[in-house]
Amino acid sequence: MVEVTGPATRPAGRVRRAATAVLVAAPVLAAGACGTADAADSLLREDVLAIGVQTDQPGLGRQIPGAESGRYDSYEGFDVRMAKEIARNLGFPARKVSFSPVSSKMREEAILSGQVDLVVGSYSVTPERKTKVGFAGPYYVAHQDILVREANPASIRNLHDLAGKRLCTVPGSQSFHRVRTEQSVPAVPVEAKGYTDCLGKLIAGELDAVSTDDLILAGLASMAARTGDYMKLVNAPFSDERYGVGLLKDDVDGCEAVNEAITKMYQDDTVRLQLNRWFGPTGLELTTTVPQFEGCI
Template sequence: MKLRKVSTAVVAVASLSLALSACGGEKGGKGKDGDKIVIGIKYDQPGMGLKTQDGKFTGFDVDVARYVAKELGYTEDKIEFKQAPSAERENLISNGDVKFVAGTYTINDKRKAKVDFAGPYFMAHQDLLVRADDNTITKVEDLNSKKLCSVTGSTSAQNVKEKLAPKANLQTLGGYSECLNGLENKAVDALTTDGTILAGYAAQKENQGKFKLVGLKLSDEPYGIGLKKGDKDLQSKINAALEKMQKDGSWQKAVEANLGPANYKADPAPAITEKG
């Protein structure tokens, strides 16, 4: 008789634990209380996705993420941002650590094998950043015999070196800030990556007036919002939010606020093509 009571109690406790797990430990980018949304962004890209020293989040991608979250029904206090380094974006999405990622996330077939995308919401292009008083670099071929800087592992730098300016003296450093220092000190002649990222750095207060974008379009980089593969409902809702953001003027305002100080000339908002 006692054994039966103990067994019944164990079953009851196990059932309760499972119920609590289902409620509180839900993944899919929600907080433990189920009413928050976790969004992956970049923390180190001024103008696009930046966590400031006082803990605030700024940038065009951040503005897009906030707008989409609001359209999904989440108020500002229910949004939680999580750092999403380039190499970790697919894992964060697949594991349910974030609901979606908005972080200079170029849509391509390799990534689409692992995650789905909504958008695109922005068309970026690879460009060059040079000193404001430098008029010797106006086209990519001018990089031949010049010192070109980019970050270690950058596909942008290899694109220039292998295809566009094979005689360029390519130097790779640990971060964009190091390249900027080298550019300012004339240790290098140009920095290359997506124009949006370059514009963000050039627009920082401490850098204003020091650098300029050459204004080239060395590649097409359609930025999309990454989400779990097969979640067509979420994809559809995010696409609707992006379309609304374009139509009500919020998209253009976000571009001007975040990239305008660097005189970045953005392409018009792209047509949304990633649909279920």
Template sequence: MRLNRVLQVGAVVMAAGLALAACGGGSGSGASGDKNLVQRAKDNKKLVIGIKFDQPGLGLKKPDGTYAGFDVDVAKYIAKQLGVEESGITWKEAQSAQREDLIKKGEVDFIVATYSITDKRKNDVSFGGPYFIAHQDLLVRQDNTDITGPESLTGNKKLCSVKGSTPAQNVKTKYAKEVQLQEVGKYTDCVTALLNGTVDAMTTDDVILAGYAAQQPGKLKLVGKGFTDENYGVGVKKDDADGKAAINKAIQAMEQDGSWEKSLQTNVGPSGYKIPAAPAIAP
């Protein structure tokens, strides 16, 4: 009897120890664990941040393995305000169709990736910001003269966009009967298709398209007829009120100390894109 009792107690103690270890391992670093963004950053001094890897001027992974662009600068500024140095950031690619899942599954702490704030997305994640307002536009080959705006997407023209993106949904909703929409994984796939003549145009936000046009001088051009307002937000775990508030505070500080405009001038200005005024933060 006594031996059985000892064995039972030992089993309970071991199970409790395993449960505690499992809980402790979940909050050790990066985006894992149940703590809110502010607490994780404070405790770990590390963050996993989602960005785009293929958007020149915004979020680009360079050949040397470093990252550059306006979104990258915004992400680093927010991290710094949360007490995390650049050396404590792990960058994770956040493709358009994967962003909500990355946040909900805890694979990233937050996302800065030309992420338009929409009511549908608010069902799954929360947003800080907006930190920028872009406008959906079209990119065409330099010699194209018949595509002058969304209303000219007639005659079964082939239009390329990215799966899970707001522009693709806009086209499906408003112009689906007039165009052949081809959805791919990355915007660079659209650029390749546009250059080789597989598609007639590509669509996404003007600030993104301006970067691709700057990469292909004399080959591609921005139509310049923006037809939506896209409010870029910083995606964070749903209902993380403290995290959202901290992100908004960081964005405001970036705008006020001149870092916001300086980053845009450095990363986007060379494309010829007109730098807009900073938007008001949503309540």
């Protein structure tokens, strides 16, 4: 699997459409018609919807081995499915949706540069990130937990047991910061390119644990089990991770339309079915009620 370290690539020739352009999702937009003076720049007026997704998070966002980057069918996982359903509910057919790989540390840049219209990729809403980009949703609330080898040689059973232990850190991710700074647990950082790389280091004994969102950890555990490397969740959650859909701050119309799409996905059972598809076999306790939205203004 290729680890992407640069910003997502926006399809060639893509520009913001003018105010006179045809609205592709009029029924959805009508439900949130309050808008802003910059409504002409809304993602709803794009010819092709460009979405940034993760590629190294099994169960959430993963590029299918051998698949051509950018194709609609090149990626799989819960986040990818959510992105496809959001696009469909906004009125974009599959042929009008482009996916691009984007790493954790490049998500804001990909949005601000206009290379993608949305980012759907375990993108936790934080006050710092909200100063740069806007968020619709969240579409799910995960919880940070801890993954260890099944034998658990370091005897890690809760957050405080991470003191002095080797813990993975990924550029652009807040997970290590939550442990070391917010929770004041002096874990020892071991840097990795992404969470699949973290898993490889954990299997190799270069780490004592990986701590991040429970959905990511469940996907990693399932991936490891397929090769006979068994992992387990400690089941000691210590944060709420509100997975938002990143977009430009001023795109209120787009944000409200995405919120309408997410609400519909909970009402028609799409979210529950996809959660069970990707994470049901892991035994992780899943939440299937619509989260409280951040608000678009």
